[in-house]
Structures are given as C-alpha cells and as structure tokens.
Amino acid sequence: MTANSSAGPSSGLGDLSLLQSRRLFASLYCLIFLLGIPGTLLLLLVLIPDLLRPGASHVSRLTGPLLVNIALLDLLLFLYNVPVTLGNVLFQGWPWGYVVCVTYNSLSLTIVFADFYSLLAVSLLRYVAVLRPTCTLAASPRHSAGVCVSTWALGSLVSVPLWIHYATVQVEGETYCVNQMPRQQLALYYRLLGGAAFLPPMLLMILCYARIVCALWVRRALASHTASSLQSNRRATVMALVTVVTFVAMWVPYWLVVFLTKDDELLRTGPMYLASNLSTLLAYANRCINPLISFSFSSHCQAGLRKLLRRPGCRAHRCSMGRLREAAGGRGEHSRH
Template sequence: MDNLLNKTTITRLIDTADLNITNCTIIDDNCNDNLIENIVAITVTIFFGSIGILGLAGNSLVVIVVALNPGMRSTTNILIINLAVADLLFVIFCIPFTATDFVLNYWPFGNVWCKIVQYIIIVTACASVYTLVLMSLDRFLAVVHPIASMTVRTENHAFLATCIAWLVILILSIPVIIVHGEVPHHLQEDKRVCRILPEVNWPLFQITFFLFSFLIPLTLISVLYICMLVRLWRSSRGSAESRRGRRRVTRLVLVVVGVFAVCWCPLQVILVAKSIGYYPDNPMNIMLQITSHVLAYMNSCVNPILYAFLSDNFRKAFRKIIYCKPRYDPKALGPSTKTTRAASSGDLL
C-alpha cells in the first residue's frame, strides 16, 4: 500500500449521513506515514472488531431471550427486540464495510453495493432512534394514562407500530441511494471511494439528517419524559408495587435514550460543523472525529449490557440462555402480561 496519509485525507469515517468523513488532514509531511498507517489499521481492527462481536452477540441474545420467554413478551420488550434488530443490522452492514474502507483508504465493493450499504446504514440508524421514540411514547401512556391506554398498549399494536415505522423510514430514505455513489479517489486514479456525490448539496443533506435522525426525535422524547416524570413522581395512583414497576421500566428506557444521545451527539455535531466548513482539519480534530465515530458505533452494543444491569428479568433470562438452563419457567420471570394490567404497566422487564 502506497503512503497515502502524507498530506492527504481519510475518506471514510463519516460521509454525511452514512458516516464517512472526508478531506481530513492527518499528519504533517515529516511524520512516518507507514507507522501511522499501521497504527490506524491496528486501532480500527481492534475497536471495530470488538464492537462488532459485542454488538452481534449481545443483540442476538436479547432477541433470543424474549423469543424463548413468553412471559417477557410485553409492549416494551417488543420495542426492545425491534431496537436490537436495528442494532444488529447496523453492526452487520456498517462496521465491516466502514472498517475495510477505513483501512484500505478506498471502496473495493462497487457502486451498487456502495449505494445499498449507505442506504441500510441510514435506515437502521433512523430505525433505532424512532424505536426509542416509540418506547418513550409507550412509557408515557403507561405512566400518564395507565387505565385509558390498556386497549392501546398491546403486543399487536406495538408490532404494528414498529412495522409502520420501518415502512416509513424505508420509503423516506430512498434519496440516500440517489445521492451516494462511487467517485474517483483524489490520489489514486485507479481507485474509487464511496461518498456523497459532488453535485449534491452536502450541508443541506447533512443538516436534514441531523434534524430528522437526532434533534427532532430527541426533542419528542424529552417532551414525553418531562410530562411523564412529573406525573410519575407526583402520582399515588395504583399499588406501591405497580408504581415501583413503572418507575423501574421508565428508568431503563430513560437510560437507554440518554446513552443513545451521549453516543451520537459528538458525531452529529462534528458532521454538521464539517459540512458547513466550521471544523478545521488538524490532528486534534481528526482524533476527535475518530473518537466520536467509535463512540457512535459503541451504542449498537451497549443496550444489552444496560438490560443486564438494570433488569432482573433480563438478567435471569440471560443466565438461562448462557448456561443452557432448562426450558422457560413462567414463575422464574414473573407473571404473564396477559394476566394483570399492573404487570403490563411495569412491562415485566
């Protein structure tokens, strides 16, 4: 591999919405290019590989746990499965291709696969954040309108809501296929890179992505949680056990949302600043970009860890799967959601 990092760019980290950062100077002419290339390759392999393995194993375990335990099939847990599936697809289609592109410094997979991968990355990223919106809405109904929402907060309605969300996102993300594609590598004439096409208005595209994939959904979540937490901590409705259940589930969803915001905020801000020309190219900024990139990807593997720490039922179910315990025992994971609405308000996490 030629020495490409001398007075050149990393063309992959985050390209607008599809997470490819372009035109970023890494080192001065006097630096050892081969050493830097080796460090980059090793760092990417270790971090991306670890995130990929943890994300694949953890999210698969979440899906298996809920699928094998009928007593855990509540509205919140159906949404948790949807979030795990979105994270799984993100890990499968984003991490390997971005890591390969990052190490090679060019896109070896062709124009069609460039468009498909970028499309899937955007779809899964949006599916994750809007699943969090649905989870927050579910919590809002359970806490603020526990009785009136009994006929609305059902497993079938939760499944229908996730299907509609996926359909809308799949349709609205179609422009991503159009605006992305292979373009010539600016240093190697025989190589191509996968990025947003030159004729596309990058600032407009990036700001639109920021608004609809981050700022707007998190604003909706914040409003729902403000209303819900005020009611939750002031209300004496229901038994002490049901109130504790609502608070426990609400806390879990709030932590998941908070971790998502923390993981993605640095990257989203950097992308917007980069697209409008307010992010100078220097070694410190490049390190911040790399760190924010890794932090965003980590969000796809951290949720199963949160469930294990914050949910007794998930923790018990995880142990059953890992240690190959006998078939599901309904008494071990609590009563079925079909037997009590108090349980439904707590959602048996």
C-alpha cells in the same frame, strides 16, 4: 457511514502515524464486533421468549416487540456496517464497489433513525402506562408489528437522498465512495434531518420523561397505581431513560463531525480523519452497551438470563457432582467407623 465513507487523510498524518492509527482503529472495530454480536444475540434469546410470556402486562406486550426491533437493528449494524467500516479503515480508497457504497451509507442512516423512532415509541408507551394507566391500547401482534414496520419505514424515508446520491468515483487511480449531492442541497438536507427528523421527536421524548419523572418520583404516588406497579414503572422508566440518554450522548459527536464536514477535502486532513473515526467508534460502541443496560435495569431480562443459563445439561451436571460429593462423604464416614 456518511461523508467519511472512503476518504483517507492525505495530509496532517505521516505514513507511520497513519499506519499506527489504522491498526488502532481496526483493533477497536474488531473489539466492537466481538463484543456487540454475542451481547445482542444473548439479549434476543432473552427478549423473544419473553414476548410469549402469558402473564406479561399490557404495556410489556407493546414495548417487548420494540425492544426486539432495536436489538435486531443493532445486530444488522454489527453484521454489515461494522465489517465494512473495518475494511474501509484497513484499505486505501473504497474496496467494496458501488452496491456496498450505496447500501452501507443509506442503511446506516436507516438503522440510526429506526432505532431512534423505536425509542420514541417506547417513551410514548411509558408515558401512557404511567400517566394514563386506564387507557387501553391495542396490543395484538398485528399492531405491534405495525409499529415496528413504521420505525423501519420512517428510517428509510429520511435516508432516501443517500440512496439516490451516493456513488463511487475515481480520483487519481483510487476509487472513493462519496455523496454527490450539490453542496447547497446537502446543507439543506442536513438542516431538515436535524430540524425535522431529529429535534422534534427528541423534544417530545424529553417532555414525556419530564412528566413521567415528576409523576413517579416528585409526587411520590399516583392514585391509580399500586405499590408494586409504581416500583415496576420506575424500573422500566429508568432503563428507558438511560437508553435514550446514552443513545443521544454517544451519537452527538458523530453528527457534529458530519455537520462540520463541508466537502470531502476536509476528511483528508489528519484531524478530521481522527475525528470521523473516533466519533464513528463511539456511535458503534453505543450499540454494544444496550444489552448491558437491559440486563442491569430490567428485572424481566435478568430473570430471562437466569432461566437461559439454567440449562438441563447444567442442572444434570450439578446433580451428578452433588451425588459424587455425597458418596465421597459417605465413604469418609464409613472409614472413620
């Protein structure tokens, strides 16, 4: 995804250990692919009809498109980045060419930060819904689309240096995908990435949820909320908070590896090879659990899933089975008489 795009271990792992680790990582990436796509598609099938629900609340009309946006970002990650990463594990060097080298690394960062800023927008909307319930925000489809496009734009903005500096190079007859940014510029870029693009929004989310938790659980009641509104806000806040916490916790190891990697040589050692792949696996696995969080904590997602599973064909099958059981019962009664 970043500096670990194509480097392979040249020392620290024997040939047998390297082969076994490649097979293990390839199996885990396949598992993430097979679990992530069905779960994300199922979540989209539930969320998209919910956008058109006539009785949706004002905040739901704003947060709904953001949740769809996050699911679409996850789907793009599973369909493009995970297969490329799988091929990168299976093959020595970089087999995909220049275009995939640039798009794979840059798009990865775009998706991560677009996801992150979508979560930030959800946090701010939850804050307004709980602490400023009388405040009315524009909830037209145009405004919702504008917020989603803004998250993509911000994610693309932070990845501009990667679009410029990633390239394929030949080393001892092998092709590698590397970041050619000078070391000092790379260090400055990572500091700006963490200190300006990530840390301030993260602190803002922490502040929002601290105020929300205080209002919903510590104070126990808000004068402007009914009992049902209070319960609904609590459930929505728990789901959003769990999503944010798992996102940060499962991406921190990956970014630690990125920040600790000073040059490509470090990634050719066994420990760094294992650390980079394990942290990438953990980061990708985070996107697999998003549907689980939604279906576990959101009553709307649970209702949508039940509605989706109640297909007309299934109902007809149950009705026919019921009639057969009734007929069988009737014949049994007739034979006894």
